[in-house]
Amino acid sequence: MKKLVVIGGVAAGMSAAAKARRVDPALQIEVFAAGEYISYGSCGLPYFIGGRINSKEALLARSIDKFASQSINVRILHEVKGIDLKAKKLEVEDLVRGARFEESYDRLVIATGARAIKPPMPGIDLDGIFTLRTIPDSLAIIDYLNKFQPRHAVIIGAGYIGLEMVENLQAHNCSVTVIQGAPQILPGMDPDMAEKVLNYMDSRGVEALTGTTASAFLGRGRVSSVMAGSREVPGDIVIMAVGVRPNSEIAAAAGIELGISKAIRVDQSCATSAADVWAAGDCATIRNLLTGKDSYIALGTNANKQGRVAGENAAGGSASLKGVLGTSIARIMDMEVSRTGLNEEECRQAGIEYQSHVIKSRTAAHYCPVSGEIWLKIIAAREGQRILGAQIAGFMGAGKRIDALATAITAGCTTDELMNMDLAYAPPFSPVWDPILIALDQFGK
């Protein structure tokens, strides 16, 4: 009987284990998870903190017992410390007992995920400064909020997690200041679209300091303010959301090749440079469908897809993932923000000549109470007008419109092919010309 070992118990790891089981009912499957919780929806953590999800149990997709019933043996609080590719053995530490032991494998899936970046800044070790990546992170934040009732929250980093935290800290009666080193919020969006979101945040009383570097934290024991440029910003709780780094060290130490962003380099089958070793999720690279190049995009969607592919292949199948578009979405208070494909900067980096149009419309018929503003941007190749990317910012019903454009990009459509396509209209859902059609129409002019 062959033995598959999976390192990592969250999205990619548990997807891999579950898929491997479906492919090969006879395979021995062992999972080592460094943390206490497995198979949980980490993307839900901001809403858990905000009280919109009332128990951490709700975040758990499947329990250890559920996996056990499928003969998938999960050992939590077990950290893999080293990989011996030649001997096909792992060195594992039981974090509860402190004991180390060896575990052999025939096939290995590495799904060690990523960790939040916490840069070495003066005062970083003060109480009240958090990153948010895991259930224990979120429990620590909730405890702190309840215990010290902070009133001024500072979020460092204006990506999705940072901005999703705005409403969830407001729910704890905190005013919120966002500090962003880059000149714009939402690094995946173009500046013109990010500005719509910034204006909205401003209208809702959220201060956002862009192009401003947080340099130090001040306080006695507990953080009380943040130095941002020349300003001292009051902050009795701080969320650091400046990005993540792949947990690729044990792979690298074993001699497995790393790629972009020091993530484990994998091909479309999630195979690494080492025989019988696959990698998936936030620790691994992923192919961009449009450029054909490796990218590093730590998202739950990618982790689940790669996990399945790695699991299938590790069980003897032959799955592959052609690539992804970096499609993503977030709710920022009442605003929905989404993107897919290449943005303008990514087009320039790829050397692609493009044209783009931004339109402003409504999410529903103008006379409907649910109707809100929507800005929608489409980017297409200058030659041939193949659709390359899209971005949306708007209110209820705006964000998921990105899926039609992700579909169009996957299908290789030009703006011309879709110009008069038949999208759904009724007053509560759309103007008679859906914003997507209005945007496509700009390319025909």
Next chain:
Amino acid sequence: MKKLVVIGGVAAGMSAAAKARRVDPALQIEVFAAGEYISYGSCGLPYFIGGRINSKEALLARSIDKFASQSINVRILHEVKGIDLKAKKLEVEDLVRGARFEESYDRLVIATGARAIKPPMPGIDLDGIFTLRTIPDSLAIIDYLNKFQPRHAVIIGAGYIGLEMVENLQAHNCSVTVIQGAPQILPGMDPDMAEKVLNYMDSRGVEALTGTTASAFLGRGRVSSVMAGSREVPGDIVIMAVGVRPNSEIAAAAGIELGISKAIRVDQSCATSAADVWAAGDCATIRNLLTGKDSYIALGTNANKQGRVAGENAAGGSASLKGVLGTSIARIMDMEVSRTGLNEEECRQAGIEYQSHVIKSRTAAHYCPVSGEIWLKIIAAREGQRILGAQIAGFMGAGKRIDALATAITAGCTTDELMNMDLAYAPPFSPVWDPILIALDQFGK
């Protein structure tokens, strides 16, 4: 100077006039509208009745003055009674003065729309029995609701307009019974999907009698009940929503060819069988993109698209509309229902061998308060698995997912090409595997 005459002042007619003006600034443009209101959102009328839109003015997209400022001369309450194709003249009746006059044209766009079917049944002329097509229709219904405070509403016909009226009559404290002659509600959906909606209506206390023919109306002066099969159903207000018929009589009398459903037969350029005469909207046929055959689909989206094409061509341009997919959406209380492409019955009629899968999932991550049920069906060709149709029933955020599938059908995609595509995920918007991906995945098994 050439003269374009447009017959009809709602979606198709005013789209044609506006587009013609943009194409040819010098064209003389005359519009005759039989009604009092022009350029209004008739799809909003159910919500206007329900009080969700608080003035009829909100429904008006553009005023007569606005058109006049673009040198588009609109005469309301003017009904065109006849067309002389040889002499290129119309006979027009001024409905206010009762006078008739002749109007010449160089080019003609017929956009006479459709009228609600009101079958000759015993008691049909009792007060309190309405159809809903125009602003005056809706005003009459509102007056009746306010004056007589009916408590039991009967809706005859379980298409979109009938079912959209459910919540809007409930808003006036009416209990609602729906009577549908066909064995299922929502004739555009497959029976298995229509059943989900029926179950939901039942759970919300709406009685739906399917396979039941309303045969007579009873009452003294005002309607008080409806004979439905062998039952007498109490109903002190009745909405007849059994479909529409194209207003094609003057075209037919002039010798212009009619097509399916006695609608004016047009090609992809909206040209009729007569020289210099185009037709658009609910009075005209429209090409089905998948079958290549003429169909009759009276929807605002189609009217606007055909109106533009007819207007452009009547002004000397060369526009065409490849076809439509019958994409549509409706809100039925809190449920969203949508469809695109061919349903199973339409596949059978077209002689296409197909396979289909229905999945049940959630509109958002299961742990999110906004998460609701969604049923999603995809139909694909048995050979080659080209996607042919899709249907959705579900709660908030479900319905507009149909657009990604309408895009896929327009692009000619197979299920295989899209199987692992990169759709947007965040907990408030989707499970990590969007329902579309779950449904596509069934075809790979």
